[in-house]
Amino acid sequence: MGNLLEVVVHAAGIQDYHGAKLVLVKLTETVSTLQKIWADVMYANGGLVEWVRDTLGITLEIVERSPIRKVFKSCPGGGW
Numbered sequence: 001m002g003n004l005l006e007v008v009v010h011a012a013g014i015q016d017y018h019g020a021k022l023v024l025v026k027l028t029e030t031v032s033t034l035q036k037i038w039a040d041v042m043y044a045n046g047g048l049v050e051w052v053r054d055t056l057g058i059t060l061e062i063v064e065r066s067p068i069r070k071v072f073k074s075c076p077g078g079g080w
Contacts (some may be wrong), residue, residue, distance in 0.1 A: 006030060017046035025043050028056050 007029040036059045052060040
């Protein structure tokens, strides 16, 4: 089960992988024990994996979707 931990509202013109930096900085202020984050393959762009590692000291693992699976399937981190 996924629980909402933090929310950041930003302009619609900001790419998700850039907006993720805003929410992750805010999240680490709230959750000090965060060690690993799983994210959809769309977050692989923009150097986010490296930024999370270098700036926050957290592992960001990109989880790719199965190209043949069209239904929900639980993956690490709650993705599909």
